[in-house]
Amino acid sequence: MTTVTFRDETATGRPVSSFEVAGLPSTMTVRELIRLRVREEVARHNARPVRHFTGLVRPEDAEIELNGYLLREPRRLDWERQAAIAERAFESNGFFVLTGDHQVEDLDETVDLTKAPDLVFIKLIPLAGG
Numbered sequence: 001m002t003t004v005t006f007r008d009e010t011a012t013g014r015p016v017s018s019f020e021v022a023g024l025p026s027t028m029t030v031r032e033l034i035r036l037r038v039r040e041e042v043a044r045h046n047a048r049p050v051r052h053f054t055g056l057v058r059p060e061d062a063e064i065e066l067n068g069y070l071l072r073e074p075r076r077l078d079w080e081r082q083a084a085i086a087e088r089a090f091e092s093n094g095f096f097v098l099t100g101d102h103q104v105e106d107l108d109e110t111v112d113l114t115k116a117p118d119l120v121f122i123k124l125i126p127l128a129g130g
Contacts, residue, residue, distance in 0.1 A: 001022065001023045001024060001025070002022075002023075002024045002025065002026055002113040002114060002117060003020055003021070003022040003023075003024070003117060004020065004021050004024055004033070004113055004117050004118075004119060005018055005019070005020050005117060005118045005119070006018060006019055006020075006021070006037045006040075006119050006121065007118060007119065007120050007121065008056075008120075008121050008122075008123070009120050009121070009122055010122070011122055011124070016067065017054065017067075019040070019041075021036065021037075021040055024036075024113060025113070026112065026113055026114045027110050027111065027112050027113060028110070028111060028113060029107065029108050029109065029110055029111070030090075030097060030104045030106065030107050030108070030109050030111060031087065031107040031108060033097075033111060033119060034056070034083065034086050034087060034090060034097075034107070035083045035086075035087075037056060037086075037119075037121075038055070038056055038057070038079055038082045038083040038086050039079045039083065041054070041055045041056065042055070042077045042078075042079035042082050043079065045076075045077055046076045046077060049074040049075055049076050049077075050074050051070055051071045051072075051073065051074050052065070052068050052069070052070060052071075053068055053069045053070075053071055053077065054067060054068040054069075055068070055069070055082065056082075056086050056089075056095065056121060056123075057082060057085045057086045057089050057094070057095075058085070059071060059077055059082060059085075060081070060085075087107060090107060091107065093124060094123065094124060095121055095122060095123040095124060096121075096122055096124070097119055097120065097121055097122075098119070098120040098122070099111050099116035099118075099119055099120075100115065100116040100118075102116070
């Protein structure tokens with residue numbers, strides 16, 4: 001079994017946050033890894049719902065704020081809905097994923113987690129007016 005580190009970084013490489021998940025198989029698709037990541041971060045939020053959500057993608061009806069999203073009121077989130085939003089965001093270049101020195105480009109690409117146990121997620125922020 002493998003331990004994977006999910007790490008968020010800025011486009012300039014500055015670390016923002018990270019967490020680990022243990023007990024994973026040696027290979028998984030990018031889709032499976034994104035869904036796993038989202039499920040974990042939503043489970044952490046749902047254990048103690050607050051207005052601020054720090055996650056990969058913005059929940060519906062939330063506002064973007066520094067280092068996360070502001071919910072109108074504390075509430076539980078649906079991880080499957082968040083995972084679907086994340087898959088669409090990946091496909092529309094809302095964020096990209098690096099494994100080792102390789103940028104993955106397809107949700108169905110298989111990642112060998114024994115060789116690249118660190119996954120870097122870089123969110124792309126749309127420019128104002130652009």
